[in-house]
Amino acid sequence: MKRRDFVRNMSIAGAGMGLVTPYKIFAQHAPAAKVRLGIIGVGLRGQNHLHNALQRDDVDVVAICDIDPYMLQSARDIITKSGKPMPKVFTGDPHAYRKLLEEKDLQGILIATPWEWHTPMVLDSLAAGVKYVATEVVLGITLQDHWDVVKAAEYHKANVMMLENVCYRQDVMAILQMVRQGLFGELFHMQAGYQHDLRGIKLNDGKPGGGVGVEFGEKAFSEARWRTNHSVHRNADLYPTHGIGPVAEMLNINYGNRFVSLSSFSSKSRGMHEYIVKHGGENHPNAKVKFKLGDMVTTQIKTANEETILLQLDTSSPRPYSLGFRVQGTKGIWMDVNHSIYLEGVSTSSDEWEEAKPYLEKYDHPLWKKYAKDALGAGHGGMDFFVLRAFVEAIKQQTPTPMDVYDAAAWSSITPLSEMSLELGSQTVEFPDFTGGQWMYRENRFE
Numbered sequence: 001m002k003r004r005d006f007v008r009n010m011s012i013a014g015a016g017m018g019l020v021t022p023y024k025i026f027a028q029h030a031p032a033a034k035v036r037l038g039i040i041g042v043g044l045r046g047q048n049h050l051h052n053a054l055q056r057d058d059v060d061v062v063a064i065c066d067i068d069p070y071m072l073q074s075a076r077d078i079i080t081k082s083g084k085p086m087p088k089v090f091t092g093d094p095h096a097y098r099k100l101l102e103e104k105d106l107q108g109i110l111i112a113t114p115w116e117w118h119t120p121m122v123l124d125s126l127a128a129g130v131k132y133v134a135t136e137v138v139l140g141i142t143l144q145d146h147w148d149v150v151k152a153a154e155y156h157k158a159n160v161m162m163l164e165n166v167c168y169r170q171d172v173m174a175i176l177q178m179v180r181q182g183l184f185g186e187l188f189h190m191q192a193g194y195q196h197d198l199r200g201i202k203l204n205d206g207k208p209g210g211g212v213g214v215e216f217g218e219k220a221f222s223e224a225r226w227r228t229n230h231s232v233h234r235n236a237d238l239y240p241t242h243g244i245g246p247v248a249e250m251l252n253i254n255y256g257n258r259f260v261s262l263s264s265f266s267s268k269s270r271g272m273h274e275y276i277v278k279h280g281g282e283n284h285p286n287a288k289v290k291f292k293l294g295d296m297v298t299t300q301i302k303t304a305n306e307e308t309i310l311l312q313l314d315t316s317s318p319r320p321y322s323l324g325f326r327v328q329g330t331k332g333i334w335m336d337v338n339h340s341i342y343l344e345g346v347s348t349s350s351d352e353w354e355e356a357k358p359y360l361e362k363y364d365h366p367l368w369k370k371y372a373k374d375a376l377g378a379g380h381g382g383m384d385f386f387v388l389r390a391f392v393e394a395i396k397q398q399t400p401t402p403m404d405v406y407d408a409a410a411w412s413s414i415t416p417l418s419e420m421s422l423e424l425g426s427q428t429v430e431f432p433d434f435t436g437g438q439w440m441y442r443e444n445r446f447e
């Protein structure tokens with residue numbers, strides 16, 4: 001019996017035996033027409049979610065929290081412009097969000113703070129009794145963080161969803177349809193990554209958005225205040241989920257398949273230093289900073305169903321943005337970097353790539369067909385509309401979120417695991433099974 005058939009049969013057998021899949025225990029109360037939402041962190045990303053939430057008739061943003069007066073004022077301006085009532089504002093100290101969590105009848109919390117705050121804020125939200133918690137990527141810093149969130153979600157019978165918006169990218173969803181309809185045959189290799197020039201650190205110079213400069217930490221604005229420090233102190237795939245989320249959905253990771261092991265490789269680190277010297281001069285204090293993050297971090301992953309995945313993190317060199325998707329099966333291949341596809345027996349020439357566009361249009365996902373107009377202007381080509389919608393709909397229907405805590409943990413744990421692999425000289429390290437064996441029986445709920 002093929003492994004895939006084995007897993008499918010086991011799923012059916014599991015259902016027959018009355019096994020409780022973890023997501024089944026998460027169902028809550030009666031459906032609601034409107035969702036009372038609190039937002040922790042209204043920096044640039046949080047403001048984007050805030051804007052999208054305010055556009056919705058089925059969401060009341062009842063509370064927001066941030067510690068930065070500038071960001072809070074920007075958030076207030078967005079709310080005033082929307083014509084919706086001003087929510088309660090919590091601020092003052094880094095734990096002011098705990099006061100927000102004391103608010104009555106909060107149905108959902110959305111967290112858009114720096115990475116190191118995600119785990120404590122999710123844990124506190126769950127402990128406060130919130131049953132739907134959405135966090136921006138990533139889920140945590142250490143492997144233990146990921147376990148803590150999984151165990152807390154199980155203990156509180158609550159839903160934790162990572163807001164992985166790229167799973168809702170229009171082309172990615174069309175390719176997912178094609179994968180599910182078997183057009184690529186049996187998948188055996190995938191590639192993805194986060195390839196985005198992040199060298200242009202924004203200054204906190206009092207101007208909206210800040211000028212582009214070479215400062216980070218206290219002198220900087222938005223992500224440069226906190227994110228750049230991770231590149232100073234850590235060598236790992238620091239941002240795996242935009243690439244791995246869509247790949248995981250296509251490979252049914254946690255649903256009859258799982259990540260088994262990974263090994264990571266890292267190049268030298270030059271980009272950030274050269275950028276600082278070029279724009280700040282050799283004598284700038286930051287020119288002395290040694291960046292630990294390699295300019296290219298490559299991670300190879302093996303799955304239980306024997307697919308290979310190549311992930312790349314490339315954020316410190318001059319390059320146009322690309323997530324570098326490649327989906328390859330026994331019948332064909334799609335690559336997003338050249339917008340091309342090849343399907344054996346379908347494509348006219350076996351020597352030339354075909355333009356992917358007609359296929360992407362033909363297999364446009366029903367969700368995109370239905371909501372493309374609503375998604376206009378939501379951010380990141382519309383996918384931000386869909387990820388928020390998925391969270392809100394789950395709360396309204398009192399159903400599990402389409403991407404759950406096990407997905408978040410599996411995707412996001414690539415960071416600490418790759419860090420571990422690099423520290424061990426690129427040794428192969430095993431993925432933990434956050435589902436505790438349930439991956440064999442769970443059904444993929446992602447649309």
Ligand SMILES: NC(=O)c1ccc[n+]([C@@H]2O[C@H](COP(=O)([O-])OP(=O)(O)OC[C@H]3O[C@@H](n4cnc5c(N)ncnc54)[C@H](O)[C@@H]3O)[C@@H](O)[C@H]2O)c1
Pocket residue numbers: 040041042043044045046065066067068071093094095096097112113114115117136137138163164165221222223224225380
């Ligand atoms: N999915 C995407 O496409 C996407 C895009 C951008 C950012 N992000 C993610 O969103 C998150 C936030 O990024 P950002 O760009 O908005 O950064 P940001 O620095 O602009 O915003 C973070 C905000 O959190 C606030 N904050 C920090 N500590 C806090 C605390 N203890 N209590 C309350 N507020 C606190 C900061 O004051 C700031 O306003 C990160 O995880 C980032 O990776 C995701």
